Amino acid sequence: MTPLQGCLLVSSLLFAIGLAGAVTRRNAILALVGIELMLNAANLNFIAFWRYGAHPEALSGMMIVIFSIAIAAAEAAVGLALIIAIYRHYRTTNLDQMKDLKG
């Protein structure tokens, strides 16, 4: 197993953990945390391919990761604001109890 494959395996396991959490947890906040873990797994892939790729001096993988971190931060802010607004309406963060689109 080459080092690059080790990185890719770590990131795919991280992605699987995030996916399992996002799909199975009842709590909306933890579903969001799972999505964050999946985004981070993708970032690890970008960094690994940048480091082991043919032209690391172009810094393209690093740039994509910087932009992706910025987008993930925006997504976390909006997602948590949505969760707080929904909690104010339903008094719960349980995803199974949020059944109505129109409250």
Place this chain on the structure above:
Amino acid sequence: MSPAFIVIAIVTLFAAAAAMSLRNLVHCALSLVVALAGLAALYLALDAQFVGFVQILVYVGAVAILIVFAVLLTRSDTTPNQTVLSPGWGIGIAISAVVFATLGWATLNSPGLPKEMLQAPETTVKNIGDLLMTRYVLPLEVIGLLLTAALIGAVIIAMKEGPQKANSEEQQLKAEKPSSPPLQGGAR
């Protein structure tokens, strides 16, 4: 693969699994911090110093605090005996296991992956800033616009109650104004 990389990877994966499986939400948030810090260490091990520190600043610094605040703001006193997992969790676990198996199989069987690291490139902040100001200037502006819009949107979404209450408060103020004593008297 260096032993340091393996140790950091194992710590990161265990912390991520704990963040997804613990019962107490605050414990989940703390394990998430460990997982994100481990990811930052992995970036440092892969010679991406700037990204590692950005990861610590943004994720460990900001996103983790945001999640802890959301946990505190949405704390409910409903039955703690409820199961943590939603019904049909077996299917979710199976799907993620299949995803991991597919990704792992593809990783281990794909030919032509680079075997060795090249010489570490020079990744000073000056280089990154130069690139951000020349080749990536349009994405940078778009990201700035997106962050502004997202933060304003988040504040508006999470704002208390919305416009109706603000209107009613204004009406209350208007209604109170004639009967209330003059401002200076009230201030004293």
